[in-house]
Amino acid sequence: MVELKRFTKLSEAEILANLLKSEGIDSYVRDGFMNQIYNGLDLGGVKVELLEKDLESAMEIMKVYGYLSSADANDEIQIPDAAVCLNDLDDTQVSEISDEDAEVYEQNKAKLSKFMTVITFLVILLLIMLILLNKFFNS
Numbered sequence: 001m002v003e004l005k006r007f008t009k010l011s012e013a014e015i016l017a018n019l020l021k022s023e024g025i026d027s028y029v030r031d032g033f034m035n036q037i038y039n040g041l042d043l044g045g046v047k048v049e050l051l052e053k054d055l056e057s058a059m060e061i062m063k064v065y066g067y068l069s070s071a072d073a074n075d076e077i078q079i080p081d082a083a084v085c086l087n088d089l090d091d092t093q094v095s096e097i098s099d100e101d102a103e104v105y106e107q108n109k110a111k112l113s114k115f116m117t118v119i120t121f122l123v124i125l126l127l128i129m130l131i132l133l134n135k136f137f138n139s
Contacts, residue, residue: 002049002051003049004047004062006044006045008046012046016062017029017048023057025050026050027050029046030047031045032046
């Protein structure tokens with residue numbers, strides 16, 4: 001096993017590990033549990049590790065998804081802010097995205113927006129109920 005990349009957050013490491021797994025490369029997130037126990041303390045970070053034989057393939061995948069500069073494999077790996085967004089892609093990457101993928105992206109974006117609206121409404125409703133119950137029991 002070799003270390004591919006270190007992250008400060010477990011979620012970032014899991015995103016990369018899952019990306020690699022989706023591309024057929026077995027990877028392992030090390031020290032994620034310790035990172036959760038000692039939340040906020042820098043204990044060396046959460047590591048994404050894989051077999052040495054898969055290192056070159058993983059680097060290529062990281063270049064494609066913006067974790068690594070395609071100009072030089074020895075450059076420091078850059079972490080994208082979140083999953084690749086259509087708005088953040090350059091012209092060469094946009095030409096590689098099919099209309100179907102762009103449509104699915106927009107549909108998922110709309111679903112997420114609706115979901116967040118419902119969650120916000122429910123939280124506000126819960127707060128109102130707590131305030132009313134507090135007044136009822138304190139009077």
